[in-house]
Every structure is written in structure tokens, then in C-alpha cells.
Amino acid sequence: MPSKKSAAARPVKRVPRRSVLSDDIYEMIKAMIFDHEIAPGAKVNIDALAVQLDVSQTPVREALARLESDGLIAKEPLKGYKATALLSLKEFNDLFQFRLLIEPWAAEQAAKLVDNTGKTALKAEMQSANTALKISGDDQFQALTEHDARFHALIASISGNQSVADSYERTHCHLHLFRLFMANRLHQIDGESRAKFVQELFDEYYQAGSGQLAIKEHDVIAKAIIAQNSKAARTAMHAHIESSLKRFAPAAQSINKK
């Protein structure tokens, strides 16, 4: 069996690796949901979307079918697709309860099984978090949210359990949280008090106290895993999720009162 070196040495012929259009469209629509180009609850017109993306209906239909399976879009037979509504307070709490069931375990396992590759990846991800902190405005929030998604997915992956990793990915929790936040953000225009609330929410989420609260919590988790301290990793993850729940609860609640 050829070594990895020799394999890397010979010219790689498998270049094409062209992604299938259907997959690209899937990612594009997901992105449109993510950044509110498709608002929560908004109707999704297949034909219009196909025209807008300059493709035929076929790949759009496949993408929507997958998105429905993901729970990001709901289908009403013969009436069409709609982006799912924002999380209700109950759904929000349920989601975090679910995460509490699997993620502390995942962190514990990750600490037990992590190898050098995993440690390197964790360090790199924490670097990207610090980079994100230098951005400003909504873009920063998006960058931090994406770091958050990658960080948790990485740990689930290091845990070695594919079922757990998949189930985490499928929650799309970062997407839901980002939509909750942006929904509040977009209501800024409604009044000063709201604007202040949103700003406070943001500060509280990412820069409370001496700053970068969530990132600091990530740092604790990452360090515990790298040190292969499984108990510490579990408790740190548990604390982080509960802390994150408390930070986001006001956003979820205010939406419900609308």
C-alpha cells in the first residue's frame, strides 16, 4: 500500500470534484434563510426562486425537499413552502434541553479521545474566534455565531460518535439563534427602548463583564479537552450551554410577546 507521501506526490487527477448544482442551491437557500433574505414565516415561491438564482426548478425543488427534512422550511401540500417561524419560547427551551443531553457527553468523550489533529483544530478555531472579535457591527455577530457553530460541531466530531455529531448538526441551532437575534435587531426602528435592548443583548451575549464572555467559556472548554480532563470538559460544556440559554432567553421571550 502506497504511503501518504507517495500518494500526495503523484499529480492529483481527481480535480473536477465539481459540486452538483443542486447542492450549491441548497447552500444558497440556507444562507438566504440565515441572513433573513428569506424572512421567518415568509412564503417561498419556487418559480421566483429559480428565476432569482438563475437555475431551473429541478435543483430548487431538491434543495427545498432537503431543507424541509432539516426543519428549516415547512411544506404545506399543494400550497407551497414557507420558511419556518422563529423558535417559540418553548421550542427554544426544548432545543437547549436537547443540547444539554448530548453536548456535555460529547465534550467528555472528546477529552478522552482527542488526538493531536483534534487539539490543533481546537486551537485554530479559538484563533478564529479572536479574529472575529475584531470585526464590528452585525457582521461581528454573524462571525461569532459561525465560530460558535463550528466550535460545537468540532467537539461533536472529536467525540467520535457520528450519530451524536449528526444530531447536533441537524439542530441548526446557530441558525435559529441568529434569526432570533436578527429579528430583534430589525425591530430597532420600532423605538429607542428596543434599540437599547438589542444593544444590551448583544453586549451581554458576547462582551459581558470583562469582555468576550461566550468566547471565554469556549476557551475553558477547549483547554479542558486539550488537557484531556474529561470531567472538567463535561461540566464546562454544561455550564456554557446553560449560560448561553440564559443569555438568549430574553430574545426568545420578546419574540413570543409580539
Place this chain on the structure above:
Amino acid sequence: MPSKKSAAARPVKRVPRRSVLSDDIYEMIKAMIFDHEIAPGAKVNIDALAVQLDVSQTPVREALARLESDGLIAKEPLKGYKATALLSLKEFNDLFQFRLLIEPWAAEQAAKLVDNTGKTALKAEMQSANTALKISGDDQFQALTEHDARFHALIASISGNQSVADSYERTHCHLHLFRLFMANRLHQIDGESRAKFVQELFDEYYQAGSGQLAIKEHDVIAKAIIAQNSKAARTAMHAHIESSLKRFAPAAQSINKK
């Protein structure tokens, strides 16, 4: 606002409720995977499938996109769809580990929150299990497997947490287990020893000891939930999954050795 009674009294106009072809096809293909009409790892030709089911490619494409999202079918870009392979021993263990994370909690919550509707549903499901025991042969195994799927899904539903219920459903564990069993079953022809092994496996799974082992375990769980004894429900569910894991492990292992 009209009461529920008056709403139920007037003739229901919402009769149409005609399912969309695309959804039917999805269920049909899933059923074909379930009963090995599409073998694990087999290639799935869209055109052939459309002809076989006597529909156009459009609904087949949507169905396959959803099935891929479910993890029941894998897509290789520009090469087509294939039914996913049987669970490897590792995947099998991972799946059960995942279930151990969420199902005991679900049972505990179910015991806390169950109402009369839930209790009635649980009793009805246990009745259907007894009915299934009267069937014979592979059909019995299928009937029992389907009861198993409904029973666990019901408890997840009673737990009240949609995220947990969804994540359980998406494991499609009953489908994977059934495929594992049938794969062994189909190898009966290979030799007497194998035939005996399969028979023993079956007996052990559903009729060990004084009989109906798994069903008895279900009964313990159901009774604990109905009695609203949450701790008992949790431990019973935990024991049941571990017991189930031990029963099925040989099947998963023998596949790996192939």
C-alpha cells in the same frame, strides 16, 4: 371563538387532504429500503425507479433528496444514489450510545408529564404488541419491529420535547435494525450453522426465557410511565436499550466479519 364541539359538529369541508405524489413516493422508497427490495449498498437509478413506480422523475428526485437528508440513501455527485450500507459495528454502538443519551431522559419526562391521552395511547400500543406476537415468521419480526418503533416514538412524543422526538425519529433505528436482521436472515441459504444462528438470534431477541423478552421490557417501561414513576421509567428505559444492544450486537458483528 367557536368551541371545539361546534367546530366538530359542522360538516368538515377540509376533505381533500389528498397527499402529494412526492410524499407517497418518499414513503414507498423508504418501504422498499425497509424490506430489502432495495438492498443495502445497491445503486438506485432514478429513471428505473420512476418507471417502476410509474411516475415521472420529478417526484422521485424530491423523495431521494429527502431520503439522503435522512441518511437512508447516499449521494455521490455525478455518480448517483446508493442505499446506505448496513451499520458497521461502530455505527451500531454509536447509535445505541446516542439513544442512551436521550431516551432514558425522555422516559423520565414522559412519566412526569403524561396525561390520560398518553396513558391510553401507551396501553393501546402494548395491546398491538401482543397482537404482533401471534403472527409467525418474518412477518412477526417486522410487526414487532414496527411496534418497537412506534413505542419508542410515542414515549419521545409524550416527553413533550419536540427536539428530542425529532432526533429520535431521524435515527431510523428500527429500520437499520431490521435491515441488519434481514441481512443475516437472507444468508440462511449459505449454511446450516447460519440458519441456526439466525433462529437463535430471533428467539433470543423476542422470545428468550419465559418469552417475549423485549415486550416485557416495554411493559415495565409503560407501567412505570403510567404510574408516573419517573425514576423507574428512566432506569427501565436505560436497561431496555442496553439489553437491546446486547441482543443485536451479534447481528452487527457478523455483518462486519463478512
Place this chain on the structure above:
DNA sequence: GAATACTATTTCGTATAGTATGTTTAATAT
């Protein structure tokens, strides 16, 4: 015998037309 060139098959996407259902508007009747 290995690399290249050619052919066949298949996947993927497009385009378009037809049908069925939902939605809206307008007209009619109570």
C-alpha cells in the same frame, strides 16, 4: 503492459406543457 483515445452509458440540468388545486375577484341572491 501502461497510457491514451474513443465510445457508450448515466447523471444532471433545462425547457416546456398540462393538470389540479388554491386564491381572489366579481356577480348574484338572500
Place this chain on the structure above:
DNA sequence: ATATTAAACATACTATACGAAATAGTATTC
């Protein structure tokens, strides 16, 4: 004026045919 009915319109869903691009298999050449 309200409610019911009917027609017009829009859209979702399905069918069908075609074409482009990649893969897989075969043959040819060195």
C-alpha cells in the same frame, strides 16, 4: 349589507423530452 356562488387567475405539482457533462468501459497505440 352580508353571504353564497361562480368565474378568472395564480401557483403548485407532474410529465416528458432534450442536451450537456462526467463517468465507465473498450479499444488502440506505443
